[in-house]
Amino acid sequence: MKGLAVLPPDRWMEINLLDTLRRQFCDELHVFNYPGGMGQLGSKSWRAQRDELNHRLTELAFSLKSSGKLDFIFCIVYDDFLLVDTAKKLQELCVPLVNYHVDMAFQWYRVIRTAPYFDVLAVAQLTNAEYLKPHNPNIHWMPMAANPNFYFSKAAPARFECNVSFVGSFNPFRRALLAACVSKGIRPVVFGRGWNSESPSPYRFTWGPYKILHDLRYYARARWKAEGSESLVGPLRRKYARRFSFQELEGADVQGPCEDESLPAIFNQSQVNLGFSDTGWHSETTIRQSGSLQCRLRDFEVPMAGGFYLVQEAPDHAQYYKLGEEIVTWSEPGEFLEKVLFYSRNERAAARVREAGQQRALRDHTWQRRFDRLFSHLRSQGRMA
Numbered sequence: 384m385k386g387l388a389v390l391p392p393d394r395w396m397e398i399n400l401l402d403t404l405r406r407q408f409c410d411e412l413h414v415f416n417y418p419g420g421m422g423q424l425g426s427k428s429w430r431a432q433r434d435e436l437n438h439r440l441t442e443l444a445f446s447l448k449s450s451g452k453l454d455f456i457f458c459i460v461y462d463d464f465l466l467v468d469t470a471k472k473l474q475e476l477c478v479p480l481v482n483y484h485v486d487m488a489f490q491w492y493r494v495i496r497t498a499p500y501f502d503v504l505a506v507a508q509l510t511n512a513e514y515l516k517p518h519n520p521n522i523h524w525m526p527m528a529a530n531p532n533f534y535f536s537k538a539a540p541a542r543f544e545c546n547v548s549f550v551g552s553f554n555p556f557r558r559a560l561l562a563a564c565v566s567k568g569i570r571p572v573v574f575g576r577g578w579n580s581e582s583p584s585p586y587r588f589t590w591g592p593y594k595i596l597h598d599l600r601y602y603a604r605a606r607w608k609a610e611g612s613e614s615l616v617g618p619l620r621r622k623y624a625r626r627f628s629f630q631e632l633e634g635a636d637v638q639g640p641c642e643d644e645s646l647p648a649i650f651n652q653s654q655v656n657l658g659f660s661d662t663g664w665h666s667e668t669t670i671r672q673s674g675s676l677q678c679r680l681r682d683f684e685v686p687m688a689g690g691f692y693l694v695q696e697a698p699d700h701a702q703y704y705k706l707g708e709e710i711v712t713w714s715e716p717g718e719f720l721e722k723v724l725f726y727s728r729n730e731r732a733a734a735r736v737r738e739a740g741q742q743r744a745l746r747d748h749t750w751q752r753r754f755d756r757l758f759s760h761l762r763s764q765g766r767m768a
Contacts, residue, residue: 385411385452387444390459392416394643395680399530403750404457406532408758411452415440420463421493425591437469448476455479455767458501461493462601470500479503479766481757483525487511488677489662492602492609494518502766505757508677508699514609523760526699527680528750529687535745536651536689539734545572546727548653550646550681553577556663556672558632563720565634569727571657574641574649579631650690655727658682658694678703683748686710686740691733693722703748709740 386409390396405412417436423429447453455478458465473480483505484494491511498504498518505525506512512522549561552575564571631637641649650656660676676697685692686709694700696712704710711726713719726733761767 384409385413385447385454387413387415387447387453387456388458389415389417389440389456389465391419396459398533398643399528399680399750400457400459402532403530403754407751408754413443413447413452415443417460417464421461421490422463422594424463424597425593433464433466436464437466441469441472444473444476448478453478455761456481458482459485460497461490462496463493465497467496467500470497474500479761481505481761483507484515485527486677488675491515492605495605496601502764503757503761510675510677510698511609514605518605521764523757525753525757526703526748527678527683528748528753529680529683529744530750531687531745534647534650534684534687535741536647539689539737540652543652543654543730545649545653546570547655547657547723548572548574548649549657549659550574550641550649551659554662556661557659559663560659560716560719561632561635561657563716564723565632567720567724569723570634570636572636572638572653573632574638576640578635578637579639646684647688650685650688653690654730654733655723656685656690656692657723658685658692660695660697682710683744686737686744687748689737689741691726691737692740693719693726695719704740704743707736709736709743711736 386404388401388404390400401412401414417440418432420429420433444453444456453476456473456476458481460482480501481503482494482497482501484491485507487506487508487510491514494504495515495518498515501519501521503521503523504515504519505523506515507525507527509524512524515522547564547569549557549571551557554577558578561571561573658679658681660678661672662675663673676695678697678699682692682694682700682703686704692710694710694712696706696714700706700710700712706712711722713722726736758767
């Protein structure tokens, strides 16, 4: 099979999606990278670059089709990059056209302009999927997964390098919970951006007049129908909240960003790996849960690597794992602390969970299985031979 993948140059996509397509499905895979675009709509130079990139994408797709080298197109794109006219032209090629949406909790609406031109909208979470159906009823649930060729660790570590670890960027909700660990005598090892002055925080963004008007024009009505007043109040509240910053997390072992190639070893060699499904937000004096919970790539990477995983429970977790047996979940800060303390001090209890979780991930949560289901769905729709 010969395919075209259209996505940003993110390392996790190369490790998980592209590697799986090349190894398992495609004898020829062409990749078209574009530099994101979300939040850059206010820039005239970006819009000019976007127009040129869309032109190049169209030329590439038509060239591949005319030379018999195009059997399907797999995209991870928002409307911030993909133009409606480009989506229409890609549809004219009459090859299966899929867009994979990986942030349904917070950015579900950013595909609705181009959605009608895709054969399938694959979604990583079912949250808000019903709001996409008016724009494209062919929704296919394609949860995140992990690539065993990268993450699978065959042996348990002889000794743990970390007692408790967390891999992820800074936000105040995470900081508050990690600070609670410190208060109980646990010194978590933290990898990621924004946790100290040496690595810039990603917890910032800007709004320009063009972007505001663009989003009001194309997304306000759909968001109002789905979210009500929260579609207006929520962004304003979060923008106000981001004016305030917290002091650096004290008492933790802050390592800064790590390379992707280090992830399997970190997960495997930590007795307890922490996961937060809620990004949360803060005001000047308080920290609150956002209420938008979603499963993440980490939920499959950690068990695949043979790591014990303690994660804030999201709606889909029980569909992926036996909770308490293959992964362990928590819902409230008190429960979080109780379980961190227990599993960080009970290696045998953690080992039973990590072994069962790895077996489940290897059996059910590989990207090969996800693409098998996607292609089977396309065949059932008569879109793929």
